[in-house]
Amino acid sequence: MLFAALNFPPIGELVDWKKFGPGGLNKPALIAVIATVSTLTVFFLAGRRKALVPTGVQNVAEATVDFIRDGIIMQTMGPEGMVFLPYLTTLFCFILVCNIFEVVPLIQFPATARMAIPLFLALFTWVLFNYMGVKKQGFFGYMKSSLFPPGVPKAMYFLVTPIEFLSTFLLRPFSLAVRLFANELAGHLLLVTFAVLTDTLLFHNSIVFFKPIFILPAAMDVALTGFEVLVAFLQAFIFTILTAVYLGGAMHPEH
């Protein structure tokens, strides 16, 4: 009856990697190192010669900085947010390169599909926006503006304050980390599922008549690879813009 045995690898095998270097260096750690070094190299090479008309690598770097400035900072924080341009550019480039390794042949794993990297970035953002809020408004001013939003009837604060506390101080870093992590893991699982289907139909299929069906999951895998490039870019953008929104909200309370 069963013409092909579908052997889906257990989840531990999909996200766990052998150590192959000193200090427990494994594939996600290697990807993170590559992301750091390649971003540094691009921006270092671009910043060395300050040509008026940019060429080559300088074009890439200037387009990225322009995108962060016009697409993210100006839309959410305004001109005062320019102090965060280096942080947001670093964040965007690091997450984008980590994500894009999902579709690079032979590596094919997004480093952000392990919880550690998104969690660290989200906690760093959390510390940063709380620090900026306390610095700009003072501790009590920041607590007042974030826990007691203006324009709410006095009696409603019994309900509103706990919800605001939960959503601002606990759920923000959690959802920021989980959003990036789950998107990347889901994309990786999707690609793996169709790759396993293709492999099963083509190589572990006892009925020759059914072999040509492998075209369908293979075509789906190709289409999904394109989709995952979009997701990688979009998730880097969303993480960065949410960081900018949180920073802007901490610096300028609602009136």
Added chain:
Amino acid sequence: MSLLLAATNVTINSKEVLKGLGAVGAGIGYGAAAIGPGVGIGIVVGNAITAMARQPEAAGMVRTTMFLGIAFTEALALIGFVVFILLKFT
């Protein structure tokens, strides 16, 4: 009839039952978690398209806000996905 008799002879391991129930719960749970965000993202994107069609000059701002709205709405579905992974594979 013989099938029924055969079924009564099977001894059921409680560990396997638990595993099966976990898989059923994971599937139903993720399906339920995807309903609300699905409707929500539809509303967000639909209204963003209406806004862009009415005021094409504000398209950039609307698009940024749309992605923000999608990100907040999508978080619930993704938490559902994480719960699915936890229930199914641990």
